[in-house]
Amino acid sequence: MSEATPNGAGQNGGAPLVELRNVSKFFGSIVALKNISFTVYPGEVHCLLGDNGAGKSTLIKILSGVYHCDEGEMRVCGNKVDFSSPREALDFGIATVFQDLAMVPLMSITRNFFMGREPTCGHGLLRRFDIETANEIAREELGKIGIDVRDPTQAVGTLSGGERQCVAIARAMYFGAKVLILDEPTSALGVHQASMVLKYVALARRRGVGVIFITHNIHHAFPVGDTFTLLNRGTCVGTYRKSEISRDEVLHVMSGGEQLAQLNAELEELMGRQGLQATGIELEPVETSPH
Amino acid sequence: MQNDLTLRVTRKGASSGDERLVKAHWWVKLLRRPELGALSGTILVLIFFALVAGRSGLFSPPGIVNFLEVSAELGILASAVALLMIAGEFDLSVGSMIGFAGVVIGMLVSEAGWPIPLAVLAAFVVAICIGWANGWLVIKTGLPSFIVTLASMFILRGMTLALTRLVTNRTQIPYITNDHENDFIVQLFSGHLGNGIFVWLAHHGYIAQRSDGAPFVDGIPVAIFWWLGLAAVATWILVRTRFGNWIFASGGDANAARNVGVPVARVKISLFIMTAVVSTIFACVQVFSTGSADTLRGTQKEFEAIIAAVIGGNLLSGGYGSAIGAVFGALIFGMVEIGIFYTGVDTDWFKVFLGVMVLIAVLFNDFIRRRATEARK
Numbered sequence: 071m072s073e074a075t076p077n078g079a080g081q082n083g084g085a086p087l088v089e090l091r092n093v094s095k096f097f098g099s100i101v102a103l104k105n106i107s108f109t110v111y112p113g114e115v116h117c118l119l120g121d122n123g124a125g126k127s128t129l130i131k132i133l134s135g136v137y138h139c140d141e142g143e144m145r146v147c148g149n150k151v152d153f154s155s156p157r158e159a160l161d162f163g164i165a166t167v168f169q170d171l172a173m174v175p176l177m178s179i180t181r182n183f184f185m186g187r188e189p190t191c192g193h194g195l196l197r198r199f200d201i202e203t204a205n206e207i208a209r210e211e212l213g214k215i216g217i218d219v220r221d222p223t224q225a226v227g228t229l230s231g232g233e234r235q236c237v238a239i240a241r242a243m244y245f246g247a248k249v250l251i252l253d254e255p256t257s258a259l260g261v262h263q264a265s266m267v268l269k270y271v272a273l274a275r276r277r278g279v280g281v282i283f284i285t286h287n288i289h290h291a292f293p294v295g296d297t298f299t300l301l302n303r304g305t306c307v308g309t310y311r312k313s314e315i316s317r318d319e320v321l322h323v324m325s326g327g328e329q330l331a332q333l334n335a336e337l338e339e340l341m342g343r344q345g346l347q348a349t350g351i352e353l354e355p356v357e358t359s360p361h
Numbered sequence: 362m363q364n365d366l367t368l369r370v371t372r373k374g375a376s377s378g379d380e381r382l383v384k385a386h387w388w389v390k391l392l393r394r395p396e397l398g399a400l401s402g403t404i405l406v407l408i409f410f411a412l413v414a415g416r417s418g419l420f421s422p423p424g425i426v427n428f429l430e431v432s433a434e435l436g437i438l439a440s441a442v443a444l445l446m447i448a449g450e451f452d453l454s455v456g457s458m459i460g461f462a463g464v465v466i467g468m469l470v471s472e473a474g475w476p477i478p479l480a481v482l483a484a485f486v487v488a489i490c491i492g493w494a495n496g497w498l499v500i501k502t503g504l505p506s507f508i509v510t511l512a513s514m515f516i517l518r519g520m521t522l523a524l525t526r527l528v529t530n531r532t533q534i535p536y537i538t539n540d541h542e543n544d545f546i547v548q549l550f551s552g553h554l555g556n557g558i559f560v561w562l563a564h565h566g567y568i569a570q571r572s573d574g575a576p577f578v579d580g581i582p583v584a585i586f587w588w589l590g591l592a593a594v595a596t597w598i599l600v601r602t603r604f605g606n607w608i609f610a611s612g613g614d615a616n617a618a619r620n621v622g623v624p625v626a627r628v629k630i631s632l633f634i635m636t637a638v639v640s641t642i643f644a645c646v647q648v649f650s651t652g653s654a655d656t657l658r659g660t661q662k663e664f665e666a667i668i669a670a671v672i673g674g675n676l677l678s679g680g681y682g683s684a685i686g687a688v689f690g691a692l693i694f695g696m697v698e699i700g701i702f703y704t705g706v707d708t709d710w711f712k713v714f715l716g717v718m719v720l721i722a723v724l725f726n727d728f729i730r731r732r733a734t735e736a737r738k
Binding site (some may be wrong): 156 | 458597601603605606607609610613614615616618620622623676680681687
């Protein structure tokens with residue numbers, strides 16, 4: 071992952087690709103997001119970190135056009151936008167790879183790759199899905215990221231999780247994504263497959279794509295990230311450049327610092343219980359028991 | 362990355378090097394075809410009847426035309442039913458639609474005095490509206506199509522009976538084609554092709570002839586051409602057009618399809634219209650071959666068409682299948698229905714055979730699907 075060191079491509083100059091200003095989102099009386107500001111530059115990997123319920127999903131759903139924001143504004147390449155559907159966000163070059171990947175396991179790689187955007191040839195009644203070209207492009211695009219698909223007509227269901235993730239990203243890239251939103255792309259993957267995806271993220275970054283990388287795994291985020299935005303309970307805890315913060319500090323802020331210290335103490339208590347009991351020290355009852 | 366390397370090595374190994382792997386690959390590719398089950402089923406049924414009823418005349422020209430005609434009528438329905446099933450929906454109103462389209466033609470011709478072509482055109486317009494209504498309701502309500510079309514199955518059958526009795530006081534409309542037997546539109550649905558060839562074959566003693574020298578089979582029923590033509594069109598749509606890819610996507614994962622911009626609602630509504638239209642084609646074939654319409658026509662055809670599609674390797678849950686498979690499914694259906702008569706076995710057993718066959722087909726399809734989606738570790 072050495073190629074992922076910050077090059078500051080977008081941070082020195084260049085307009086931001088996507089900009090959120092003081093965005094808030096409410097669901098009834100629940101404040102899902104409060105005053106979030108967020109910027110992505112070309113060639114930047116912006117990691118969005120936070121625990122479950124921090125508002126990561128809500129934020130990317132606003133970015134990808136699934137939700138409207140209730141307050142604040144969103145700009146793409148400097149223009150104010152208000153998406154009505156994911157399709158519209160896609161037309162602005164904002165491609166989201168959701169956790170379910172939007173792929174049909176029983177369909178071939180090629181058919182998935184071009185789903186909804188099939189190349190055609192011929193005219194009139196003979197206008198048809200140009201399968202040969204599509205197969206060729208799919209094979210080529212996947213070859214670029216190191217997945218050697220000998221047979222692009224094989225079902226996506228036969229690919230491994232990491233390969234599927236890469237196909238989904240390759241599809242977004244091929245169709246001209248300027249901003250790539252990756253929702254937990256590595257969470258379900260093993261070490262090797264996760265590294266396959268991370269490598270591809272670095273590749274996208276080098277091509278000048280702005281990447282928004284959502285994860286709660288700091289070990290995946292830190293090597294490829296340039297900027298880190300930390301969310302906690304719907305608010306922005308802070309945005310840091312890689313040079314400004316260390317891995318442990320990110321982890322500390324992410325999990326809420328004191329909480330982690332408390333957890334450590336509790337765990338110590340539990341683990342050392344028997345030993346402590348032998349010494350005759352009374353312990354407070356612990357509510358959660360480790361199964 | 363080490364991972365990359367292993368990926369490449371395993372695949373290169375499969376493409377070149379060991380010949381046995383190449384062979385296995387060819388086999389896997391075949392297994393992946395949804396038609397495989399139906400094709401091997403067809404061959405099995407063929408062998409079975411060749412052994413049991415080979416000398417009884419099932420495979421003589423009249424026998425073949427006989428079972429092909431049954432297959433053809435069902436196959437006309439199955440082509441569209443298969444596409445709809447791949448898109449993840451059912452249409453249980455197919456059978457009622459056949460009855461309804463039949464009496465629409467019958468009443469317009471016999472009672473209202475419309476010319477036959479106009480009545481046929483009207484029936485197709487009505488079918489398009491009903492198909493659209495089915496699809497629109499399924500999309501708008503979000504209810505399973507099983508429920509929505511179950512309702513329209515009863516509504517249409519009830520309307521067929523009530524309207525016919527209201528207008529004609531009977532449940533049958535006879536003599537629709539009187540004096541028009543040779544009209545183009547009647548021949549288009551019920552005629553026979555290739556009469557000259559059969560006369561020539563009989564004349565030269567290649568096929569059996571009656572005492573007056575005419576062949577027993579005086580041509581190939583047009584329905585067979587409708588069947589093969591519709592199956593060809595359905596296959597073309599499915600595997601060669603953008604719309605076909607949208608059919609697979611809509612049935613495989615409607616949400617995923619919508620997210621990448623596939624017009625899922627439009628795809629499904631068009632396919633509901635298609636099943637209503639092929640039901641009307643079926644109705645035309647029946648009405649013009651028998652010259653009459655009956656309120657009970659088409660009963661249970663929706664299930665038979667689903668059976669043909671399922672035997673043909675189409676997944677009930679959508680996203681996978683083929684129209685060619687449905688051709689074989691219909692072929693098996695026709696062969697068994699007619700063939701059982703030639704074996705001398707009581708034809709009451711036909712439905713038992715059918716049920717067992719469906720069960721085997723579904724189990725086989727399920728096995729294939731699991732093979733196809735198995736993740737490579």
